[in-house]
Amino acid sequence: MVKVGDRVRFLNATGGGVVSKIVNRxxxxxxxDDGFDVPTLVRECVVVDSGENRSENKSAASQNIPSKEKKIxxxxxxxxDDDYDPGEETKEGETLNVFLAYLPxxxxxxxxxxxxxxxxxxxNYYLGYNxxxxxxxMFISRAAGFIQPNTxxxxxxxxxxxxxxxxxLRVQLxxxxxxxxxxxxPAYDAQIKINPVKFYKLHSFTExxxxxxxxxxxxxxxxxxxxxxxxxxxxxxxxxxxxxxxxPAKVSVSSKPKQEIVEIDLHIEQLLDNTTGMSNGDMLQxxxxxxxxxxxxxxxxxxxxxxxxxxxxxGVLRKEILQQLKHKYASCYVQDASFLEYGYGATMVTIK
Numbered sequence: 001m002v003k004v005g006d007r008v009r010f011l012n013a014t015g016g017g018v019v020s021k022i023v024n025r026x027x028x029x030x031x032x033d034d035g036f037d038v039p040t041l042v043r044e045c046v047v048v049d050s051g052e053n054r055s056e057n058k059s060a061a062s063q064n065i066p067s068k069e070k071k072i073x074x075x076x077x078x079x080x081d082d083d084y085d086p087g088e089e090t091k092e093g094e095t096l097n098v099f100l101a102y103l104p105x106x107x108x109x110x111x112x113x114x115x116x117x118x119x120x121x122x123x124n125y126y127l128g129y130n131x132x133x134x135x136x137x138m139f140i141s142r143a144a145g146f147i148q149p150n151t152x153x154x155x156x157x158x159x160x161x162x163x164x165x166x167x168x169l170r171v172q173l174x175x176x177x178x179x180x181x182x183x184x185x186p187a188y189d190a191q192i193k194i195n196p197v198k199f200y201k202l203h204s205f206t207e208x209x210x211x212x213x214x215x216x217x218x219x220x221x222x223x224x225x226x227x228x229x230x231x232x233x234x235x236x237x238x239x240x241x242x243x244x245x246x247x248p249a250k251v252s253v254s255s256k257p258k259q260e261i262v263e264i265d266l267h268i269e270q271l272l273d274n275t276t277g278m279s280n281g282d283m284l285q286x287x288x289x290x291x292x293x294x295x296x297x298x299x300x301x302x303x304x305x306x307x308x309x310x311x312x313x314x315g316v317l318r319k320e321i322l323q324q325l326k327h328k329y330a331s332c333y334v335q336d337a338s339f340l341e342y343g344y345g346a347t348m349v350t351i352k
Contacts, residue, residue: 007048028040098173295328
């Protein structure tokens with residue numbers, strides 16, 4: 001029987017390490033030479049050096065190790081998971097979908113709030129997991145263990161000052177089922193990059209299928225396929241730069257087929273050729289008037305999607321547009337426009 005402290009090699013994969021934890025009768029954590037905890041099935045481990053043999057060969061001086069380090073539990077513990085009933089499995093659940101999710105503890109104070117990090121397992125499979133952060137070559141494990149099928153698990157509370165530590169994350173997953181035959185899936189090892197700025201943007205947190213609150217979801221596995229990485233800070237800058245150069249000189253508010261998305265650029269320089277003598281308040285009012293003009297033009301076009309490009313700026317125009325939508329066009333559906341298409345500075349309205 002594999003025990004804590006045994007050095008093992010993997011039966012059907014390259015590598016090995018030292019058993020650091022007995023998870024249950026079928027699963028152990030193996031710490032490899034790089035310090036990563038790898039969830040591994042017991043039947044996939046071959047003992048190459050018993051921990052007991054190494055203990056017998058220690059010198060007398062090493063016997064002064066504190067007792068708490070000597071009494072490492074090497075008996076397979078009883079696990080509540082053995083009695084866990086995952087319920088009726090679904091056909092869709094045979095396809096693996098896994099996400100990391102971040103929820104602000106106080107959505108109204110994004111500049112100072114802390115965040116809860118969840119692992120979402122949308123499948124019929126148990127998952128052994130390890131989530132680590134690092135610099136791309138060296139990592140520190142933030143959370144490791146097992147998650148049951150079709151559940152979400154709180155991994156950690158992330159303090160505001162720790163957000164920069166999340167820029168490069170390594171997520172390792174191993175799917176399996178207990179006490180039943182199942183289709184074997186590969187172990188997943190994903191590295192994702194997160195732009196910390198996203199945590200300070202309210203529109204980064206969206207409605208989703210897994211939480212009542214808006215959340216920021218990062219896909220790790222989608223439809224059994226590994227998602228290699230998220231958009232990096234460099235990619236974000238490049239997208240915004242390209243978007244800037246591709247904006248049309250002026251977008252006319254002409255009639256378009258209902259199925260097409262209408263794009264309205266509300267940047268003042270796109271609406272007026274000359275703003276001499278206009279105050280900031282005058283320009284804002286002109287932009288809002290243009291917004292109302294468009295909304296009235298398409299008021300009876302149910303299903304029509306309109307993208308208002310307002311830019312990032314200091315957020316005054318965006319805030320005013322959202323206020324108008326909330327109070328005067330409450331029946332319309334409002335969401336942030338596609339990040340990849342418009343960057344951070346656009347809002348999509350669907351006429352209802």
